Amino acid sequence: MNRRYVLRRLLLVVPTVLGVVTLTFVLVHAAPGDPAREFAGEGADETQIDAARAYLHLDRPLPEQYAAYLGHLARGDLGTSFSQRLPVRTLIAMRLWPTLLLTGTALALSVAAGLWLGIRSARRPHGGLDAGVNLASLACYAVPAFWLAQLGVLTLALRTGLLPAGGMNDPRAVHTGMAAALDTGRHLLLPALVLAISETALLLRVTRAGLAGERGREYVRAALAKGASEDEVVRRHAVPNTLLPVVTVIGSRVGFLVSGAVLVESVFNWPGLGRLVVDAGRAGDQPVILGMVLLVSAAVVVANLATDLLYAWIDPRVRQR
Amino acid sequence: MSASAEAPAARRRPPFLRRARRQPSLLAGLGLTAAIAAVALLDRRLAPRYAFALSPHPFAPPSRAHLMGTDQLGRDLFTAVVQGSRTSLEVVAGVVVIAVAVGLPVGLAAGLQGGLLDDATMRVSEVVQTVPRFFLAVLVVGWFGPGLPLTVLLGLTSWPFLARVVRAETLSLRERAFVEAARAAGAGDVRILARHILPNVARGALVVVALIGSRVVLLEAGLAFLGLADVNVPSWGALLNNAQPYLDRAWWMSVFPGAAVAVTVFALNLLADGLAGLLDQDGEEERSWGAPVRDAA
Numbered sequence: 179m180n181r182r183y184v185l186r187r188l189l190l191v192v193p194t195v196l197g198v199v200t201l202t203f204v205l206v207h208a209a210p211g212d213p214a215r216e217f218a219g220e221g222a223d224e225t226q227i228d229a230a231r232a233y234l235h236l237d238r239p240l241p242e243q244y245a246a247y248l249g250h251l252a253r254g255d256l257g258t259s260f261s262q263r264l265p266v267r268t269l270i271a272m273r274l275w276p277t278l279l280l281t282g283t284a285l286a287l288s289v290a291a292g293l294w295l296g297i298r299s300a301r302r303p304h305g306g307l308d309a310g311v312n313l314a315s316l317a318c319y320a321v322p323a324f325w326l327a328q329l330g331v332l333t334l335a336l337r338t339g340l341l342p343a344g345g346m347n348d349p350r351a352v353h354t355g356m357a358a359a360l361d362t363g364r365h366l367l368l369p370a371l372v373l374a375i376s377e378t379a380l381l382l383r384v385t386r387a388g389l390a391g392e393r394g395r396e397y398v399r400a401a402l403a404k405g406a407s408e409d410e411v412v413r414r415h416a417v418p419n420t421l422l423p424v425v426t427v428i429g430s431r432v433g434f435l436v437s438g439a440v441l442v443e444s445v446f447n448w449p450g451l452g453r454l455v456v457d458a459g460r461a462g463d464q465p466v467i468l469g470m471v472l473l474v475s476a477a478v479v480v481a482n483l484a485t486d487l488l489y490a491w492i493d494p495r496v497r498q499r
Numbered sequence: 500m501s502a503s504a505e506a507p508a509a510r511r512r513p514p515f516l517r518r519a520r521r522q523p524s525l526l527a528g529l530g531l532t533a534a535i536a537a538v539a540l541l542d543r544r545l546a547p548r549y550a551f552a553l554s555p556h557p558f559a560p561p562s563r564a565h566l567m568g569t570d571q572l573g574r575d576l577f578t579a580v581v582q583g584s585r586t587s588l589e590v591v592a593g594v595v596v597i598a599v600a601v602g603l604p605v606g607l608a609a610g611l612q613g614g615l616l617d618d619a620t621m622r623v624s625e626v627v628q629t630v631p632r633f634f635l636a637v638l639v640v641g642w643f644g645p646g647l648p649l650t651v652l653l654g655l656t657s658w659p660f661l662a663r664v665v666r667a668e669t670l671s672l673r674e675r676a677f678v679e680a681a682r683a684a685g686a687g688d689v690r691i692l693a694r695h696i697l698p699n700v701a702r703g704a705l706v707v708v709a710l711i712g713s714r715v716v717l718l719e720a721g722l723a724f725l726g727l728a729d730v731n732v733p734s735w736g737a738l739l740n741n742a743q744p745y746l747d748r749a750w751w752m753s754v755f756p757g758a759a760v761a762v763t764v765f766a767l768n769l770l771a772d773g774l775a776g777l778l779d780q781d782g783e784e785e786r787s788w789g790a791p792v793r794d795a796a
Contacts, residue, residue, distance in 0.1 A: 197626030205635075209642045316524075316772060320765035322717055324724055325739060325757030328746060336747045437633030441721050445743065456725055459637045467638045474631040482629075 180490070187486050191479055198475045202468060203247055207240070209464070216260050216462070256469035261461040266469035269454060276346055277450030279362075280443070281435045283370040288377035289428065295378070296385025297417060300393075301408070311382065318379035324441035327372045331445065334368060341368045344447035369446045373438055377431060384427045388420030422489055429485030432477050525773025528709075531766035539584040546581035550574070550733040558749045568751035570741060576751065579733040580759050586734045587763065590650050590719045591712045597654025598711055602661030603704065607692065609662065610669025617666070624659030632656040633718060640727045653718060657711045664707050668700045706774045713767035720760045735760050 206213070214231035215222070222230070231237050235246050250257070256266035299311035335343035342348065342365050347358070389412070392398060401411045436451070443452025451470065458466035520526070538545060554573035561568045567576035605624075609617040632653065639652045672678055678695050686694070722728065723736025730737070735756040742752035 193622050194625055194629055197622065198629055201626060201630060205638070209638075211642070312772075313524075316768050317761075317765055320713070320768050321761045322720055322757065322764070324721065325753070325760060328739065328742065328753045328757065332746050332750055332753065433631040433633070437631060437721070440633070441724060444725065455634070455637065459641060459725060459727060462641050464638060464641065467634055467641070471631060471634045471638065474634060475629050478629045478631070 183490055184487065187483065187490075191483060194479055195476075198472070198479075199248065199251060200244075202471060203244055206464070206468065213464070216464075217258070219260075251472065256472060257465040259458070259463055259466050261458070261463045261466075266465050269466060270451065270469055270473060273449065273451045273454045275450075276448055277436070277439055277443070277452070279366065280369055280373065280448060280450060281439050283366060284373035284377065284439075285428070285431075285435065287370060287374040288381055291374070292378045292381025293385055293424070296382040297389065297412065299382070300386045300389035301412065308386075311386070315379040315382050319376050319383070321376065322441075323373050323376060323438045324445050326375060327369065327442045327445035330368050330372050341365075344445075346449050365446075369442050369448055373435070373442050376438075377435070380431070381424060381427065384424050385420055388423050389416055392416040392419055418492075422493055425485050425488055425492075429481040432481045433474055436474050436477070522773050522776045524769050525777060528766055528768075528770030528773045531762070532770050535584060535763050535766055536588060538581060539588040542582045542585045546575075546578040548575055548578045550579045550582045552578075558745070560749075561751055567755040568749065570738075570749070570752050571745055576738070576755055579738055580735065580755050582733045583735045583738065583756065583759065584763070586729075586732050587716055587719055587760075590653065591715050593647075593650035594654040594657055594715045595708055595712060597651065598657035598661050599704075599708065601655070602658035603665055605658065606662035606665025607669055607696065607700070610666040611673060611688070611692070611696070613670075620662065621666070624662055627656055627659045630656070633721065636718065636722055637725070637727060640722065645722075645727060645729045649719070649722070653715055657715070660711060661704060661707045664703055665700050668703050669696055672696050672699055702774065702778055706771045706778070709767050709771035709774065713764045713771070716760060716764050716767065 212227075214227050214234055214236050217234060218227045218230040228237075235243055238246070254267060256270070258264070259266055259269055262269060295311065295315075299308045302308055330341075331343050334340045344365075346362055346365050348361050348365075393416075397415060398411055401415055402408070406414075439450065440452040440455050442448070443450045444456055447453075454466060455470055457463070551574060554569060554575065556565070556569055557571050557573045559565050559569040559573070565575050565577060567580055569575055605620050609620045635656065636649060636652055639648055642648075672695070678691060681691055681695055719728075719734070720736035720739070723734045724740045726737075726740055728734045728737045738756035739753060739760075742749070742756070745752055
C-alpha cells in the first residue's frame, strides 16, 4: 500500500485525539462540584481535602494540569475511581472481556446476516420481498435493543425456559473446558441476538442501497451482455463494489455497539462494562465514566483508521487522492 | 430572465402530493409522526390523571379501567405512557432546534467558504462525532441533572451530522450552472444562499433532522432506562426500568412503554426513508439490473 497515504491518514489521527482529550479536560473543569472533596470521601476534613487536591494536582495551574493529564493518558492511566479506590484502568480491564465477547458476537452475527439479507433483497428491486424487507428492516432498526432484551427474557427465558434469563454462566453447575464454553454460549445467545438485530437491519439497508446504485451500470451491462448470469454479476462484480460503504458503516458503529451493550447487559445481568457504568453513574463516580468516554473514543478512532486503511487497500482509487 | 427560473427547485416537477403518493413510506411516516405529536400535545386531555397516582390495584392486567394495566404500586400505565410521549418529544424538539441552529449555518458556511473555515469546522465535527455521547450524557446528567442539560448536550452532539450533509450538498451546488449563472447575473452571496442553495439543501437536511430525532428518542429512553431521568416526570425509559424486576409477573409493564418507543422511532425513520426516497425519485427512475443508468456526474 502507498506509504504516503498511510502516513497522512495516521497524522490525521493526531488532531482528533487531541480534540477528544481537550474536550474531556474542559468538561471536567467546567463541571460543578469539587473532585478533591469527592476523592477524599464523605466526612473528610479540610486537611484531607487539601491533601487530595495536591494528590490530584488540582492545586497546580491549568496548563500544568493539562500537561499532566496528557502525560497520564499517554501512559494509559485513566485516574482512580472515587467509589472503589481502584485505578479506572483496572476496573475497566476486569469487565472488558465479557463486553468484548458480547459485542464481537453481535457484530459477527449482524455482518453475516445483514450482508446475506441485503444481497438477497436487492436481487429483485421493488419486488414483494424487497418491499417487505425494507419495511421489516426499518422496524427492526427502530426497536430499542434493551426492550427487545426484555421481550426476549419474557418469551424465551421466563415463559418457555428455552434459554437462561441472565448471567454469563450457570452458578449451580461447575463446568470446565468444553462444557463451560457451551454454558457461556447458551447464556450469550440471547443478548447477542438482541444486540445484533438493529445492526443487522442497518447493514442490510446499506448493502441493499449500495447494490441498487450498482444496478444498470455499464460494467454490469457489459457482463450481462457477455452472457454472465444475473447471480454471477451480482456476486462477482456488484457485491465487491458495495463492500466499501458497508465496511465504513461497520467501523462507524463501534460507539453505538458499546452503548447498546451497556443497556442490554443491564437487562441480562451480563457481568461486563454495563454494570460498571450503571453503578458509576448512580454513585457519581465520574472518573470511571470519563474512562469509558476515553476508551470508546479511542476505539472509534482506531476503527475509523482501520476502515480507511482497509478502504484504501481494497480500492486503489482512494490512495491516489 | 430571472436566474431562479433555472434552479432545480423550480424545474417542472409534478406537485408534491402527487409525488408523495408514489412514496407510501413518506405518507405513512408523516401520518404516524403527526399522530404521535398530537398525542404528546394533547396528553393531559387524553390521560388527565396524575401519572404517579397510586391505586389499590397493583399489577392489574390491561382492562377497560386501565387500558395498559397498572404497575406494582397500582399506577395507571396508560396515563404514564401517554404523558411520557410529551417528555420524549420535548427533548427531540429541543435537540432539533439546537442541531439546526448550529449545524445549518456551519454546514452552509463551510460549503460556501471552503478553505480554512471548512477544515476547522470539519475537524471539530469529527471530534464531536468521535466522543461517545451516550457516556458523555451519563456524565452530564450526573453533574447537571436530566432535563435541559441533557437536551443541550444531545443538541450540541447532533449538529455535526447535519453540518456534514449540508456542507456536502452546498459544495456540489456551488459549482452547478444555475448558481454560477445567478452569480454572473450579479446576485450577491445572501441572495444566492437564500434563493438557490437553501431551498435545495433543505430537503436533504429534513432527512437528517428526522434521523436525529429518532436517535434522540432511543438515547433518551436508554438513559432513562439506566435510571438517569427526572423522576418527577413520566418517561418511557423509566417505565421500562421499573418493569425489569417484574417481567415474570406483569408483561404489560414492559410491552406498552417499549412499544411506544419503538413506534415513535419507527415513525421518524419511516419519515426519513420517505423523504430520502422523494429525493432519489427526482434523480432517477426505478431501474432493474439491465436498465441503463445515468452515471453520476
